[in-house]
Amino acid sequence: MCTGSCAKCLGITLIPLAILCLLCNILLFFPGGKTVDNNDHITDEVWYFGGIFGSGVLMIFPALVFLGLKNNDCCGCCGNESCGKRFAMFTSIIFAAIGVVGAGYSVIISAVAINRGPKCEMLGSGNFSYPFVEGDYLSNHKLWDACKGPGDIVTWHLTLFSMLLVMGLVQVALCGFQAINGIIGTICGDCCGCCGSSEGA
Structure with missing residues (x-):
């Protein structure tokens, strides 16, 4: 598969x-x-915006760059037809690194939030606090009764932060893969570049 086409697939997924x-x-x-x-x-961890900035907005930029690599104009750069494509692939490595940092931030925030547990209304007191001790509630569902609300807060908290954690890890993997793909594209060029088609014209 061409490095440009591979990058486009990654962008579509991201x-x-x-x-x-x-x-x-x-x-x-x-x-x-x-x-x-x-x-x-x-x-508190909700206010760190791990999913909004880290895995969200910050991830849009690498995704758009990856999407545009396939259609990048690679011809006529300094007398070398393929250097434009190679430079674009090199640039994608930088954006892939940005994606890894953003998604990694979201993963860390999510892991901390899951381990700490949600802030909830304490049963019997009406005060909002963190009733769980560092991850103890994950293996003992009976402790969940310590939270009166709002709603089914523990399940809500765990489900959404777990989704952020998993999706962040997937994003890290995809951006890491594109970094490797970008290195290959920088060294070897895109096997489906326009240079090959121009030679045959």
Whole structure:
């Protein structure tokens, strides 16, 4: 497969992932699917915008760059027909690194949030706090009863942050793959470049 075509496939995959990460982070502002009247009742990690900036907005830029690589004009650069395509592939390595940083940030935030647990209304007190001790609730569902709400906050928290974690890891893998693909494209050029077609014309 041509390096440009491969990059385009990666870009097509990254865009829906970025949109889903955006949506997950937005939904986390409604704990348990409920609207809260005090922003202090929202889990702190939601405000770090891992899914909005890290795996969302920041991921759109690499995705668009990857999408454009296949149609990049590679001819007539400094007398070397293929150097334009090679430079584009080199540039994609930089954007792939940006994607890895953004998705990695989202993964770290999500992992911390899952381990810490949600901020919720404490049963019997009415105060909002973190009732769980570093991941203990993950293996003991009986502890979930410590949260009165809002809604089914623990399931909501775990589901959305787990989705962000998984999608972030997929994005890291895809951007890492494009970095390798970009190195190959920089060294070897695109096997389907316009130079080959111009020679045969």
